[in-house]
Amino acid sequence: MAGRLVARFQNHLERPRALEVMLVVTSASGMLASVVISRALGPTGRGLITTLIVWSQLIGWIAAFSLDKAVVVLSQSDRDDRVEVTPLFAMARRYIAMLAVPTAGLSIGIGGLLFHDWIWSAMLALGAVATSFGEIGAGWLLASKKMGWFILYRAFQPALYMVSVVIFAFLLRGHSYSVRLNAMAVSVIFSLVVPVVIVHIRAPFELKERIDGRRMRAFAATTQLANAMQYLNNRLDILCLSIFSTPEQVGIYAVGLAAGQAAVVLGTAGIVRGITGSSKSMDRIGVAWTLLLGVVIAALSPLIIPFVFGSAFEASVHVAQILGIGASVNYALQSTDGRLLGAGKPSLVAIAEAAGAAAFGIGIAISLNLEVVALADVGSYAVSLIIAQNFLYRSGIGRGANTEES
Numbered sequence: 001m002a003g004r005l006v007a008r009f010q011n012h013l014e015r016p017r018a019l020e021v022m023l024v025v026t027s028a029s030g031m032l033a034s035v036v037i038s039r040a041l042g043p044t045g046r047g048l049i050t051t052l053i054v055w056s057q058l059i060g061w062i063a064a065f066s067l068d069k070a071v072v073v074l075s076q077s078d079r080d081d082r083v084e085v086t087p088l089f090a091m092a093r094r095y096i097a098m099l100a101v102p103t104a105g106l107s108i109g110i111g112g113l114l115f116h117d118w119i120w121s122a123m124l125a126l127g128a129v130a131t132s133f134g135e136i137g138a139g140w141l142l143a144s145k146k147m148g149w150f151i152l153y154r155a156f157q158p159a160l161y162m163v164s165v166v167i168f169a170f171l172l173r174g175h176s177y178s179v180r181l182n183a184m185a186v187s188v189i190f191s192l193v194v195p196v197v198i199v200h201i202r203a204p205f206e207l208k209e210r211i212d213g214r215r216m217r218a219f220a221a222t223t224q225l226a227n228a229m230q231y232l233n234n235r236l237d238i239l240c241l242s243i244f245s246t247p248e249q250v251g252i253y254a255v256g257l258a259a260g261q262a263a264v265v266l267g268t269a270g271i272v273r274g275i276t277g278s279s280k281s282m283d284r285i286g287v288a289w290t291l292l293l294g295v296v297i298a299a300l301s302p303l304i305i306p307f308v309f310g311s312a313f314e315a316s317v318h319v320a321q322i323l324g325i326g327a328s329v330n331y332a333l334q335s336t337d338g339r340l341l342g343a344g345k346p347s348l349v350a351i352a353e354a355a356g357a358a359a360f361g362i363g364i365a366i367s368l369n370l371e372v373v374a375l376a377d378v379g380s381y382a383v384s385l386i387i388a389q390n391f392l393y394r395s396g397i398g399r400g401a402n403t404e405e406s
Helices: 002-013 018-064 067-074 085-115 118-143 147-171 177-202 214-244 247-264 267-276 284-309 311-325 327-342 346-366 370-394
Strands: none
Touching: 018 085, 018 118, 018 147, 018 177, 018 214, 018 247, 018 284, 018 311, 067 085, 067 118, 067 214, 067 327, 085 118, 085 214, 118 147, 118 177, 147 177, 214 247, 214 327, 214 346, 214 370, 247 284, 247 311, 247 327, 247 370, 284 311, 284 327, 311 327, 311 370, 327 346, 327 370, 346 370
16 A cells, blocks of 8 residues: 555656646745744844855855766767766766865865854855765766656755754744854755765665766766856856855845745756756746746735845845846746757857856946846846857757757
């Protein structure tokens, strides 16, 4: 009986739209955690927690060196030069393990500049290393066609984060601000580490079959620039504010960002389908729904944000409105980038995303006003989308071709 229930649950997770359901669940978990943290810590505390999360992700994704994407693409069944998943994954994990020490050292150095606290620097290092191992674990699940487990894995981290934040907020509500702040930071790192440990316990450890790792390293190296630029183009706003502004401003912007980008919750599904080859065209229905949801968010933000997050975040309203309306551009960009990566064209993604990052840089050079930063963010997505779509059709991918870069 239990076995049949598990099998039925797995079958549901393998359905095409299960990925969207997972993204809705993860977004809801993240939003609830965001509300709790904002209520418990205010703008400054929210800004510090956001800085810890974003820099952990950035350093971790750089340290993963896009090996997760190399494992997924090089093991696709429709490739003439296909390589088996297990040896690819085992070798990729060895590379990431070798990078763990320099990753931790870099994180501690950056943490010292951002937080001026060795405990927070150590937490940043642990979060970055966990993120790098988490990416290769997710890549292994995708390459192994374990979409159900991939969905559970991606949903578990924000759910664990939400639960731990709620528990800490309840248990420590009578304690000092610093105690609550440190506890919330610990919950962030805890939620990053635990899912990674679980998935790597299930993953193969031994490299039983020797393979030539040069192809994987070459693909990862060309993809890495695209991956780094893509992440930067999505997070340059928070990264720049964390360096050039105050934690309070980061916190205010982060609330507007969370509300505005709720409209693009399904965007990751587009990039995953593009990388795995299951999507061959733009998801116009998804773009339309994202635009509609963004308009609704923009209309309701003046009422919802002060009520849900507190009056201290009233300045987040305009940020949420700008990013909500612009979310459809971000959704379309993620879908386009995924198709370019899946077709083995990472350098084209890098160029498109770099152009978007340059456009963002021009915007914030004008002003670090939060509304201007939000407008620059949307503008960067638009520039990248125009260039990426041009690449897509000029290379023939938009018409069904699938030619990998040499």
